[in-house]
Amino acid sequence: MSPEKPALRAVDSPSETTTHEAQAAAEDARVGWEQFQQLIEEDQRVEPRDWMPQNYRKTLVRQISQHAHSEIIGMQPEGNWISRAPSLKRKSVLMAKVQDEAGHGLYLYSAAETLGTSRDEMYQQLYTGKAKYSSIFNYPARTWADVGAVGWLVDGAAITNQVPLCRASFGPYGRAMVRVCKEESFHQRQGWEILYTLSHGTEAQKQMAQDAVDRFYGPALQMFGPPDDESPNSQQSMAWNIKRFSNDVLRQRFVDMIVPQAEALGLTLPDPDLKWNEERGHYDYGDLDWDEFFSVVKGNGPLNHQRLAHYRAARDDGAWVREAAAAYAAKQAEASPRSALLSA
Ligand SMILES: [Fe+2]
Numbered sequence: 383m384s385p386e387k388p389a390l391r392a393v394d395s396p397s398e399t400t401t402h403e404a405q406a407a408a409e410d411a412r413v414g415w416e417q418f419q420q421l422i423e424e425d426q427r428v429e430p431r432d433w434m435p436q437n438y439r440k441t442l443v444r445q446i447s448q449h450a451h452s453e454i455i456g457m458q459p460e461g462n463w464i465s466r467a468p469s470l471k472r473k474s475v476l477m478a479k480v481q482d483e484a485g486h487g488l489y490l491y492s493a494a495e496t497l498g499t500s501r502d503e504m505y506q507q508l509y510t511g512k513a514k515y516s517s518i519f520n521y522p523a524r525t526w527a528d529v530g531a532v533g534w535l536v537d538g539a540a541i542t543n544q545v546p547l548c549r550a551s552f553g554p555y556g557r558a559m560v561r562v563c564k565e566e567s568f569h570q571r572q573g574w575e576i577l578y579t580l581s582h583g584t585e586a587q588k589q590m591a592q593d594a595v596d597r598f599y600g601p602a603l604q605m606f607g608p609p610d611d612e613s614p615n616s617q618q619s620m621a622w623n624i625k626r627f628s629n630d631v632l633r634q635r636f637v638d639m640i641v642p643q644a645e646a647l648g649l650t651l652p653d654p655d656l657k658w659n660e661e662r663g664h665y666d667y668g669d670l671d672w673d674e675f676f677s678v679v680k681g682n683g684p685l686n687h688q689r690l691a692h693y694r695a696a697r698d699d700g701a702w703v704r705e706a707a708a709a710y711a712a713k714q715a716e717a718s719p720r721s722a723l724l725s726a
């Protein structure tokens with residue numbers, strides 16, 4: 383648990399009033415801290431109105447906004463395939479999926495806003511490249527089979543990561559995750575079904591499915607983050623009941639889930655060290671290329687520049703729509719303050 387305890391706030395020129403105010407603020411913070419500790423110990427929800435340590439708030443804003451950015455940037459690899467999906471049905475399913483990801487981004491920005499960081503500030507952090515998002519989205523979706531691999535492996539890894547977040551201690555985050563996970567589970571199934579169709583098609587189609595799995599398997603396993611001994615922030619997040627399981631535990635859970643699914647697809651996972659370990663009751667898997675992972679995180683992935691450039695162009699192109707909507711809302715408020723209140 384964090385040793386962070388509220389200290390008495392220093393005042394520049396203490397008069398009787400300011401000293402009294404500072405003492406009252408310190409007392410409020412002390413009571414708030416105790417209530418926070420109790421909520422965490424009893425595994426209850428912390429709500430935006432509750433007192434919370436600064437580091438808890440900061441950690442959540444960073445995690446939730448990075449998650450939101452990942453949903454928004456994650457629309458790009460598949461959005462690029464909507465017009466090229468092989469049938470009208472495939473197009474409409476993919477369009478619904480990409481729209482879901484936009485919705486996930488919006489729920490998450492809303493959850494982060496309740497912590498006192500404005501949406502514009504978060505957008506700006508993504509726009510300027512200051513904010514991070516999941517590095518998996520810096521890889522291209524080269525073929526239609528890649529769209530299947532993204533659904534099966536990337537959305538699959540996301541679900542494994544996010545189901546425990548439904549119980550995150552911060553209420554708005556946990557509640558957003560419940561809805562997100564329902565949709566992610568549909569996403570994973572549609573990806574699996576694309577790969578199943580290809581792997582039961584012609585030899586060339588099966589090879590295309592295998593190539594896609596070969597490309598996305600390693601980066602999908604890296605979505606859980608670095609190994610536990612190189613992930614110093616995880617422990618604090620677990621003590622705060624934000625994160626429920628460590629990176630390696632979740633990665634193992636994912637591997638155990640996808641091995642039988644790959645067998646059902648008739649595809650091979652590209653890891654010669656992958657085998658059932660009777661003693662552990664889990665699949666062993668080989669080392670991942672962490673040099674590549676950190677290089678992509680630092681901005682040197684195949685598409686880091688393109689993803690951000692595309693986001694900036696879309697944001698710039700849409701500026702007139704936001705301005706027009708704001709001007710319209712202001713006019714409505716002027717003409718009818720009551721209707722503006724009702725629609726707010
Ligand atoms: Fe999503």
Ligand SMILES: [Fe+2]
Nearest residue numbers: 483537566569
């Ligand atoms: Fe998804």
